[in-house]
Amino acid sequence: MKLIYNPVFLEHDTGMHPENKKRLSSLGELPVTKLENGEKYLGLVHTPEHINKIKELSARGGSSANIDTIISAGSYEAAIYAVGASIMASKNGDFALTRPPGHHAHRDYFSGFCLFNNIAIAAQYHVNQGKRVLIIDIDGHLGCSTEKCFYDSDKIMYWSLHQYPAFPGWGNTDEIGEGEGEGFTINVPLPPGSGDDIFMDAFESFLPVAKEFKPDIVGISAGFDSHQFDPLLDQRLTVNTFYKIGKLISANFKNVFATLEGGYNIDVFPKCLYNFLDGINNEEMRFEEKKTDSHIQTFQEYERRKAIIVQNLRKYWKSI
Numbered sequence: 001m002k003l004i005y006n007p008v009f010l011e012h013d014t015g016m017h018p019e020n021k022k023r024l025s026s027l028g029e030l031p032v033t034k035l036e037n038g039e040k041y042l043g044l045v046h047t048p049e050h051i052n053k054i055k056e057l058s059a060r061g062g063s064s065a066n067i068d069t070i071i072s073a074g075s076y077e078a079a080i081y082a083v084g085a086s087i088m089a090s091k092n093g094d095f096a097l098t099r100p101p102g103h104h105a106h107r108d109y110f111s112g113f114c115l116f117n118n119i120a121i122a123a124q125y126h127v128n129q130g131k132r133v134l135i136i137d138i139d140g141h142l143g144c145s146t147e148k149c150f151y152d153s154d155k156i157m158y159w160s161l162h163q164y165p166a167f168p169g170w171g172n173t174d175e176i177g178e179g180e181g182e183g184f185t186i187n188v189p190l191p192p193g194s195g196d197d198i199f200m201d202a203f204e205s206f207l208p209v210a211k212e213f214k215p216d217i218v219g220i221s222a223g224f225d226s227h228q229f230d231p232l233l234d235q236r237l238t239v240n241t242f243y244k245i246g247k248l249i250s251a252n253f254k255n256v257f258a259t260l261e262g263g264y265n266i267d268v269f270p271k272c273l274y275n276f277l278d279g280i281n282n283e284e285m286r287f288e289e290k291k292t293d294s295h296i297q298t299f300q301e302y303e304r305r306k307a308i309i310v311q312n313l314r315k316y317w318k319s320i
Contacts, residue, residue, distance in 0.1 A: 001258070001280045002094050004085045005030045009099040011074025013062075018232060018264045019113040024099060026266040027273070038083025044124040045117055045149060047108045054079065054115050069110045075100065079115045082259075086118040087125060089257040090219060095277065096259040103143030103221050103261050104168065112141070112168060118259045119221045120149045126217050127155045134215035134253070135159065138245060139223020139261040140233040142171030142187070146221065152179040157186070157213045161202050163226070163233050164189030173308040176316075183316030186210075188309060190226075191301045192234035195292035196241045198302045199226065203245060205306065207252060208319035217255040224263030224272035228292060232264055238289035239271045246279020256280065 010021040024030075042051050057063050058076035082098035089096040102119055104112025123133045123146075135150075137143045137160040150156040162171055177185040186209060188202045224242065226235035249256055258280075263269045271287040278285055294302070313320050 001256070001277060003030060003097045003277075004033045004035070004089050004094050005097040006033055006035050006081060006085070008035070008081045009078050009097070011072075012078035012099050013072040013074060014070040017070055019099070019101065021099070022266050023263065023269060024097065027270050030097070033085070035081045036084035036088055037080055038085070038087055038121070039080040041083055041087055041121050041125060042080070042116060044128070045107060045120045050108045054110065069113055069115070071115070075115060082118055083116055083121050086122045086259045089259060090122040090126060090217065093255060093257050095222065095257070098260050101261045102259065103137060103139065103146045104141070106145040106148065112144070114145070117145050117149065119143070119219050120146045122257070122259070123150070123156055123219055131216035132214065134210055134213055134218045135221060136210065136218065136249065137162070137221035137223070138226070139221050140226035140230070140235050141167055141223070141262060143221050143261070144168040144170065147171070147175070147185055150181065151177050151185060152181040154180045154184050157184045157210065157215065159186040159206065159210055161188045161190060161199065163192060163194070163235055166233060173305050174312060176312050183313060186309070186313065189305055190235065191298050191305070193236060193295060193298045194302060195236040195294040196238055197292070198294050198299060199237055199241055200244060202302070202306070203248065206320070207248065209313065209317045211252055212317050212319045215253065217257070218249070218253045220249065220256065220258035221261045222258040222276060223261030224269055227263070227265065227268050227272055229268050230263065230265050232262070236292040236294070238292055239268065239275045239287045240285070240289060240291060242272045243275040243279040243285045246276045247282070250280045250282060
């Protein structure tokens, strides 16, 4: 897995916002990839009204689109090429190092720093080719739009490990899908203060269900804001865990790609990213921190939630 990057992503200018161009410039000089324009794919997920609104706001020079999401003059171009990069990554098994992120962008409105839902568009593209798609969302926030887009689908399994409570305010144990998609959404809400031990247990506990789904392709919503020093959440992961997750994904699935979501501490973001890539690529771990353990009360609350998830999913999957 290699990085797909282009300076067009820096044209999404958010100023001093937590999701800003320093997230990518912190990585230093990167090889530049010639990108596919992803505009033609937007309608796979988003409404014409939503697409046109972002295009028009960007053409007018941008605005504070809502409380948390900014649109600048260069945002539309950056966003359509972010979609194109995600499609390219999904075809080639690479990591789309994109801005703006995507998993909070709904079919008909933007939110949570996101304009278009990169991972959802890539997933729908492959479903339209007759494939079964697993989305593993390791960002510290629930990818609320991705979940909502595919909540009634049995062609896409959405599996999210995220802090709860936190933005966007849902993603609890009882959200497992509906209709044909019942049992195909796996929410693993982690209590604030969860360390490496809880996250690894959560990943390893529900990995058998993801494998039982037998996906043809696996997309990773790769967010790194669960790191212990990220400013937006209260998780306690170290860079070691992102390496271990990469290793487990590589060992258990073929045809894996990723697209960038969160991760807002620019001092640790590069270490998280490169450790994840090292794990995926079965290379030695570059960075290491002292492992974190969760307080007993936090682990007990996690175990309570885990038991409910298992009970809710057991009738759909033999491996749980």
